[in-house]
Amino acid sequence: MSLRVYIARDTTAVAVGAERVAQRFEVEATQAELSYELVRNGSRGAFGLEPLLEVDSARGRVGFAAVTPEDIPEVIRCLKEGVFDHPKYVGLITEIPWLSNQTRVTFKRCGEGAPTDLKNYQRLGGYEGLKNALGLSSQAIVDEIKASGLRGRGGAAFPTGIKWQTVLDTDSDQKYIVCNADEGDSGTFADRLLMEGDPYQLIEGMTIAGVAVGATQGYIYLRSEYPRAQQMLEQAIDAAHAAGLLGQNILESTCSFDLEVRMGAGSYICGEETALLNSLEGKRGVVRAKPPLPAIEGLFGQPTVVNNVLTLASVTAILADGGADYAHYGVNRSKGTIPLQLAGNVKNGGLIEVPFGASLRSVIDEWGGGTRSGRPVRAVQIGGPLGAYLSNEQLDVTVDYEALAAAGGMLGHGGIVVFDDTVDMAKQAHFAMDFCAKESCGKCTPCRIGAVRGREVLDRVCESGATEDDLILLMDLCDTMEQASLCAMGGLTPLPVKSAVNNFPEDFDVAPENSEVAV
């Protein structure tokens, strides 16, 4: 009787040693004459538990958390004997509070089995959504998306149903589905986790999108820094093709959909949808002016749906269980669930999928467990490098697009980076301008020149403190960038800068010898 053992090959898991654990396991298990099957699954996103060694037991799926190669001989003894008395044993996965307290709709399959195992995907409910979609009219599919209240999970939070409706309504011989898998925000990893752990969900979601709007070709624009995701996606695409789930006449319908992965080349701005399209077309990755909207004139001038990985993945659940079901979760205008990515100076980082309306503080305290350093939380940046820094006092807000915006923050793609009280907010403000300067496409003046000037002002501030003139200049510059930039890169860089100045003024103390009277 063969034991099925699971060790993640996900990038984060490997970074904390999963590969060495797996190798040690194979050696030791062979030596111990243990009959086993080793499945390299995706990570469940509970990084505090990785490397997580799971096994199918009589009780169900159980696991050993934060395993090191040194632990392996003992773990194997437990497996052989069927006695789980190891200090790292954590019992049934389904009963681990860190995971079971979440509402895993999008990430329900991550970690369940081998990511490229199509049968497993289908056994766990995969492709139900597509089967339903093939039985509906295009408009009916779009209506279902509208009913779900799904909004773009990349960061802009635009209602997905409206976007698809626009593409559906625009006549053309050729339409495209483009998945924005250029997850560039520092501290975010949800897209990667999904692509490495449950690639078929993205494929199925894009196929449904193609059927809905009449697009026969899809591209996944994947950032070059995600080689493992590329591997998983390409293998999954091949398998889906072989099974008649991609290509001509999908599942014997009249619909066809082809899909390809295209790699980026190290540019944050190519996560902006129009720069992404330019890059896909083989041009320099600079931003295009809107109008025209990509939904009307996008890739190669054709109507194009550009959506984030999670948005497209969520579509599968919506078409499997209905839009109303999805809308059941969430609050106000933020429907469904959001996979938050908790990172930075935090004890238990990882992926936390909760319905909108959850308390931000509880996410950081209950799941995060406070800072890793043990020192107080001083600042939290939400929404990536273009998100605002909230002070500890401001964390009593619900996770909801509008609520966070009202609190001066931005939910964005759901990245949450925690800082303790050793953080220097002037340096963080400098980082914001520096990041913009480094990643700017260079097309528009406020960003191209503004970011460099902002960095220079903050160089001065970091070195010798801020004068009143410095602050006035910095705030004016922020206004210019916010109001005049061509895209959200330059447009949102002021958000972290202003929030740093406004919420942490003490870090921007006017240096006594430099102070000037404000006019």
Added chain:
Amino acid sequence: MNSMVEFYQPQPDFGTPAVNAGEAVSLTIDGRVVSVPQGTSVMRAAFEAGIKVPKLCATDSLEAFGSCRVCLVHIEGRRGYPSSCTTPVEAGMTVTTQSDQLAKIRRGVMELYISDHPLDCLTCPTNGDCELQSTAGEVGLRDVRYGFAGENHTQLEKDESSPYFTFDSSKCIACSRCVRACEETQGTFALTISGRGFDSRVSVGPEANFLESDCVSCGACVAACPTATLTENSIIEKGIPEHSVTTTCAYCGVGCGFKAEMRGQEVVRMTPWKDGKANEGHACVKGRFAFGYSTHKDRMTEPMIRDSIDQPWKKVSWDEALTYAATRLRQIQEKFGQKSIGAISSSRCTNEEVWLVQKMVRTGFGNNNIDTCARVCHSPTGYGLKQTLGESAGTQDFASVADADVIVVMGANPTEAHPVFGSRLKRRLREGAHLIVIDPRRIELVGAPHVKSDLHLPVQPGANVALLNAIAHTVVDEGLMDADFVKARCEEMAFQRWLSFIQQPENAPEASEAYTGVHADDVRKAARLYATGGNAAIYYGLGVTEHSQGSTTVMAIANLAMLTGNIGRRGVGVNPLRGQNNVQGSCDMGSFPHELPGYRPVSDDTVRESFEGAWGVKLDAEPGHRIPNMFDEALSGGFKGLYCQGEDIAQSDPNTRHVEAALESMECLIVQDIFLNETAKFAHVFLPGSSFLEKDGTFTNAERRISRVRKAMEPLGGKADWEATLGLAQALGCDWDYESPEQIMAEIAALTPTFAGVTYEKLERLGSVQWPCVDAASEGTPTMHETSFTRGLGQFVVTEYVPTAERCTRRFPLIMTTGRILSQYNVGAQTRRTENSTWHAEDVLEIHPEDAESRGITEGDWVGIASRIGDTVLRARLSNRVRPGVVYTTFHHPVSGANVITTDNSDWATNCPEYKVTAVEAMRVSQPSEWQARQQSFDKKQKQLVEEAVVG
């Protein structure tokens, strides 16, 4: 009429391109109600309402880009501050272009710009003519609080490699107008932005400078640049112009409109005229930059006479020269007969000037010995289109290509020979139109940036008719003809005759393959594409006409167009790419031995009588000599006097030694030209000519578009060309009295039906007019044959393929063909006297590597090229553009002697020389040919005779 002087100012710029069609949309801008076509940008709508929105990266020749962020406006109901250039108007929109908030934003943006810009405005070449400077003023910038010690680009080096303009990257504001101009307007894609973010800089390639890059020096980027970054060297040297004169280019048949921008009597810049309908603000290296020849030291400015050509010249007054010439001409007529003298009019001179020359021949000489250079280029067009369609001219305007779905380019190389039209063509191809290239060479259009021909048919030189017959055969055979059109618009009997001819099996693609060298499959594909691809237009050049079956080929083209209904509306047609700036005009004005002005036979009594009535002189009813006949007659003793205006037959006509012998046998050769050309070396009277900058008049381009030429400076020789001809005619006893070219045009209009409505007042008002300009079409005719052909019904003409007599033999196994390149123009008289020689200092022989290898020829070797007529020597350039068996050269430099080798073969109908097919052999040699040595020493001697000229 004196040219109107306009104070210099930059031409109006509406920010984004005009939208021509579309429903009218009404919106309110700053309280004013404006109505513009749907698709117009808010910025342009504002401009049209008289409201200037500050801008930097927008210019109305280019699509909106949205990068400077200066033109932001407030639109009611919309968040934020959209850029007005990228926002299309919408009905009922309410826009505010000025507010405190917008002012703050704009100042904020300008502050950033100026923080990275040199502050040397007062000594900068574009001081007073700089958009950055003006915009900083418009937005009220007062302070650059960042200081100037931060990162900047102000120390970057200049690129001064181009002879015509400088690229000073330190002043660049990265607006990308130059990059976009090179893409959208010119279509060369030589520029890009390299680097990212703050490091973004305009670049011509990784290592290269402008001169070594793909840049073709069209100047579009220079015109588009809002700062001093790209500036003409002439402006850097001389300063901003103070007044300008609108005129027309004197190079090719595109006929670009230009503003000759001047300081005093000196032209400091030629700026393409945005309202010129042929070019719409674009130009090429020649018209834009190569105007310096008009003041070159080689300019001949004094009349000269001599009794024989081995004597030194004698510089004399105009009166003396004209009297001498007239006397000699009369003497020759006395001795050798009425028909022993004649003239060649210039296709570079104005309509008015050509009119006077042919009038002088007809009324002063008393014969019809008048011909023009069209003889050697597009005379088959004249014949062929007259026969089939009834009018000797192209059927469309250049803008029509924007509506074409399938474009055929045959025997032409527009990107080099008609560059501004070539750019229009490439733009349409980038939009998705299909292209069929029929040419023995892989011309640029076959594969250029973002342009690729669907089919390239590399037809064997000489087999054009066989190929066109095969295409027509396919169209009929596969049932693709437009039977309705043929039935309604063409002569039934002629069509039936043609139909049974074309259906013969020898016209099938499979049978023609042996002659044409083109696969039958490709022929069929081409036929299908042309017949069924939508609007299909044919553009052709000298690769069609300069053949022994040139006229036949033109008729075959017209046949195809009629067969498929591709005539009589926009986007289709038969379009001969006329070479010279006024060759169309020269033909229109009757520079033909057999036709009076307006293409009407001299033998037609009614026509002739109308002229006799107007001119008060009896006219010769017998056709006169064509140019080749003039040479033959000269050698056989019957033709002894020639007035040759602005035409260098010794360099441009085929079989040079034959021409030289003929010229040597003349008793009185009068040459009127701006330089001492090759022909002048055989002359007895030299009359200094005037360049296009030195006279008023009109040119007619390949679109039949009559445009004004306006005097910018006084003629260096003292007389405009028309004044010289007037003087000669008067010296011959003609009772003429013209005060101005306007007056001459009035006479032209009175006597030439297609010009009936043309007046200088109308040209002033409309800018230009395409003939026919008649009562029914008082503003001209862009598209011809819309409801009926000029001759009524179209005539199909049987076009049997007759191979040229010029065959490859064992002795001469290669075929030599000729053509043009971008930077040099025709015989090079003008362009060789400018910096354009930087790009093409000598003519070379392009030879396929296979042919070169089997002859032991390597790159740069001297190669002797011999035909049964003669031989010359050129340097070899190995090239894949020609197929094995074909070699190619140009004829821009006299010493090249390309025409020493070309033959006497010519078109059966018009005697257009078969320049495109000469059987040759090529072999390595160690030095130039004997002819070339003699040419060089003759050249030297004749130049000396000018220098030694005594003042008489």
